[in-house]
Every structure is written in structure tokens, then in C-alpha cells.
Amino acid sequence: MTAVAPVAEESAAAVAAEFTALYGYEPTGVWAAPGRVNLIGEYTDFNEGFVMPLALPHTVVAAVARRDDGVLRLHSADAPGPVVELTTGSLTPLSDGGWAAYPAGVVWALREAGHAVGGADLHLASTVPTGAGLSSSAALEVATALALNDLYELGLTRRELALLAQRAENAFVGVPCGVMDQMASAACEAGHVLHLDCRDLSVRQVPFDLSAHGLCLLVVDTRVKHELGDGAYAERRAGCEAGARALGVSHLRDVPFAELHSALARLDEELGDELDGEKVRRYVRHVVSDDHRVERVISLLDAGDIRAAGAVLTEGHISLRDDLRISCPELDLVVEVACAGGALGARMTGGGFGGSAVVLVEAAGAEAVTEAVREAFAGAGFAEPRVPDGLKYVPVSSSLSGV
Numbered sequence: 143m144t145a146v147a148p149v150a151e152e153s154a155a156a157v158a159a160e161f162t163a164l165y166g167y168e169p170t171g172v173w174a175a176p177g178r179v180n181l182i183g184e185y186t187d188f189n190e191g192f193v194m195p196l197a198l199p200h201t202v203v204a205a206v207a208r209r210d211d212g213v214l215r216l217h218s219a220d221a222p223g224p225v226v227e228l229t230t231g232s233l234t235p236l237s238d239g240g241w242a243a244y245p246a247g248v249v250w251a252l253r254e255a256g257h258a259v260g261g262a263d264l265h266l267a268s269t270v271p272t273g274a275g276l277s278s279s280a281a282l283e284v285a286t287a288l289a290l291n292d293l294y295e296l297g298l299t300r301r302e303l304a305l306l307a308q309r310a311e312n313a314f315v316g317v318p319c320g321v322m323d324q325m326a327s328a329a330c331e332a333g334h335v336l337h338l339d340c341r342d343l344s345v346r347q348v349p350f351d352l353s354a355h356g357l358c359l360l361v362v363d364t365r366v367k368h369e370l371g372d373g374a375y376a377e378r379r380a381g382c383e384a385g386a387r388a389l390g391v392s393h394l395r396d397v398p399f400a401e402l403h404s405a406l407a408r409l410d411e412e413l414g415d416e417l418d419g420e421k422v423r424r425y426v427r428h429v430v431s432d433d434h435r436v437e438r439v440i441s442l443l444d445a446g447d448i449r450a451a452g453a454v455l456t457e458g459h460i461s462l463r464d465d466l467r468i469s470c471p472e473l474d475l476v477v478e479v480a481c482a483g484g485a486l487g488a489r490m491t492g493g494g495f496g497g498s499a500v501v502l503v504e505a506a507g508a509e510a511v512t513e514a515v516r517e518a519f520a521g522a523g524f525a526e527p528r529v530p531d532g533l534k535y536v537p538v539s540s541s542l543s544g545v
Contacts, residue, residue, distance in 0.1 A: 153203060157219075161205035161265040164217055164225065169205040169265070170293060175284035176201045177270035178277045178326035179361055179500055180491045181335050181350075182451075182458055183436040185466060187320025189382050189429050190341040190393040192436040195322055196350060197330035198361070200269040202281040204245075206289040209261035214249055216242045219267040230261050235314045244279050245286040247310030252287075255306060257296050264289070271363055271528070276498060279315075280323035283307035300328040301343055318376050319493075337440055341395060348443050355448050357486075358505045362515060363528040364472035366496030375493055378425055378466060381418075385426040388412040394426060399434035402427065428465035432458060452487025452502040459489030459499075468494025472524050476501070476515055483507075483514040 154172040161169040176197040183193035209215075214233075216226040218241055226242040233250040237243070245264055252259045264286065270278040287303040290296070298306070304324035311317050311324075320340055330336045334347040352358055386394050389405055389412075397405050406423055413419030435454050442451045459477050463469040473490040476499040480488040488501040503511050512529045519527050 154205075157203045157205045157265065157267050160219060160267070161207075161263070164265055165207070165215070165263050167207070169263070170207045171289070172203060172205050173285050173289040173292070174201045174203045175281045175288060175327045176330070177281050178323060178330065179359075179498065180322065180326075181359075181500065182439045182455060182489075183322075183432055184458065184462055184491070184494075185378060185382070185425075185468075186395070186429055186432050186436070187322040187338075187340040188318070188379055189320075189386075189395050189433075191395040191429065191433040193322045193326075193338050193340060194335045194348070194436055194439060195326035195330065195338070196335045197326060198270070198276060200271070200276070202266060202268040202270060202278065202285045204285040204289050205265045206286075206293065207263045208293040209263060211261055213261045214246060215263045216245055217265045218242075219265070220272070230259065233314075236316045241282075243315045244282045244310065247314030248283050248286045248290065248307055250314050251306045251310040252290060252296070254309075257294065257298075259290055259294055262290065262293065271498075272367075276361070276363075276492065277323040277327060279311060279317075280307065280327045283310055284324055284327040301325070304328040305343075318379050335443070337436070341393075348440060350443065350448075352448065353505070356505050357448060358503060358508050360480075360501040360503060360508060360512065360529060361491075362476045362480075362499045362501060362512075364470070364476065364496060364498065365525045365527060366470055366472050374468070374495060378468070381422045381425040382429055384418075385409065385422045388422070389426075394429045395433060397426070397430050399430055402430045405430070424465040424467070428461045431461055431465075448502075449486050452485065455487035455489045455500065455502060456481060462490055462494065466494070470494075470496055471522070472496070472519070472527070473499050475518055475522060475524070476527070479515050479518040480511050483511045485511050 158169050158172050177200045178195045178197050181194040187193050212230050214228045214230055221241045233246055249259055270276055270281050272278045284307055287307050291298050307324040308321045311319055325338055331347045333351050335350045337346040337348050382394055409423050435458050438454050439451045469490050477488040480501045484507050485501045485503040488499055490499045
């Protein structure tokens, strides 16, 4: 039994017992993978730029047994309905399979890559909030990939598994995401944020010991559900690709921040005043600036000045709100109220249009900031946000060890 996040023995045992009750025999093992928050670097991954995610203690746990008869049976403790039964030889991309498309897509991606995965029985349970921008789908994919990698003795590395999980989400589910979420779920280490170069997938574990500095990172779930498959994400990706073509580069990562002003002037000439051109210029400005913000945060963390990174987070939110335009009133309210209430910085995290915000705050002031956000939501008539203790940042381990 392997995992990229620690899972309490009682949790693993409970999921295994549910598997046994469901299928009538014991699973071979239990695997787990965590959700993530992204500290800084949003919509930069598919532009082959830089990101800085960290793993949450919230996980997808999968009890799994191998089958060799071509049957794939899937069940989730968190989704209503019976066992979903499929055959590995007839898996069809973009078939709108709901939650089951994510683990099924992993099986499809493995088989497409030439790995002889003959089937499996899976029972899944998750503590990663869905629709909160915390990568519940990537955790589901990575947990499934880990299990199949072990059960079929494929010998794939975490990087290879992350790429296959990304292919499952891109080509099978139909969400054109970058690789950040899957790499974060597969590779984050305790007490660090992951500096990921999305071009060559090289990684650096950057120390991020908040407690040693008297800080904590709140993750505020606005409870506004987001849906990346609705076209808005794809439209922004297409706009970024159009900007790269107009600038004569393969990806926006190749536009240096020092040359951003001249690059935007070139886009003025190339794209003119049409609406699409205005969007492309905004998207380019955000991506190039956010890559630079990642570099600034790394420098601050390396210097031991975590507090100063807060202002960079807030700056990133303004860019996401005004240039990329993927925020929403609830996310904006979290950032505004948290910063006014003494937080060092805050920003929305994830794909946007809802989901969560991260708030860097002095540990001693965390409760006051949390209460101020709750009061502001009530005053605005919004649903109460979720800011439970369990969504404060707690280091997790990504070492492959027994559950």
C-alpha cells in the first residue's frame, strides 16, 4: 500500500472495509494522494511557466484490487449512485462519465501508453472539497494511477504518473489543464512548496515552515462551485496561445518580464483594437507578470522573509481579477476583508470563477481574520464560507511509504 500523503490507519481501514462490504472480498491495498493549493503562479503551467503549489492534508483514498478480465468497477463514497461498471477495451474519451471519468481516464491513458492494465475494482473516498479549487480531480487521478502502477508493477515514476493523469484529464475528460495539479499531488514534500518548471518538469522543494515564523495559511472555501469544463478556461488558454503566436514564441514563458512593455506594444500593432486583441493583451500581461511573481516569492522564501511574500500574493489576485478576469465577488471579498483585517496578503487560488482563496496571516490573528470574513459574507448575503481548522495549511509528506 503506497501513498503520496499520510493517511491515518483508521481511515485506510475504513475505506478498505467499505470496499469489502461493496465487492464481497478484501482489497489488495489502499492508496492516497492529496489535494493542493497553489501559493502563486496561476494559468502559467500550460504556458510552460512556473508554479508554486503545496499539498493539503486532505486526500483521496482508494481501496483497489486488480482484475485481469477487462472489467473496471468504480465506486465513490462521496457520489450518490451504484457501482459504475465499464470494460477497459471500450473506454471512450469525452463520454461525460461524471466523476467516474477521472479514474476511468487514467486506465485509458495507461492503456493508450502501452501498459497492459486489464481492469480493477476501486472504492474511493475523499476529504478534498470538490469545486473548491483544491484539485480534487487531480488527487483522484493520482491515487488511481499510484494503485495501478503498483498492482500492475509498471515501474512508472511520479513524474510519469502525473503526465499520464494530466493526459487523462485533457484527452479523456476534456479539461485542457496544465500539469501543475497532478505534479503537486504526486510530488509535494512536507514543509515545502514545490517550485515546478512546467517546461521540463524539473522541481525544487522550497522550505516553507510557517509555524517557525509564527504564521499560518488559511484556505477559505467560498463555496461557489467552479467548473473548468464550461469553456472559460479553454478560452483563456486559447488567448494565451494566440498571444504567443503573435509574439513569435512557442509559449508565453519565453517573454521576459523586462520586455513585457515592449511585448504589449507589439501586440497593439499585431492585434489592433478588436475585442479579442484586448483580451489577449490582458492574458499575456497576467501570465508574464505571474511568472515573475513566482520568482519574487522564491527569492523572499530563500531569504527567510515569508511575511513579505504576502504583498506579492495580493498583487497576484489583482492581476487575476483585472487582467485574467477569473475572480468572483466572493473571492474578492475574502481578499479585501482579510487584508483590511491584518492579513499579510491573500489571493484566489486555482482555476477561478469560484473556489478558494489563500490568506497568509499571523497565527495569532488567524481567528480574527476568519471571523471578519464570515461576518462580511453574512453582511453581503453570501453563503457562509468554509474556514475550518482542517483547511489551515498542515505539512504533508509525499514520500512513497506504507499507509
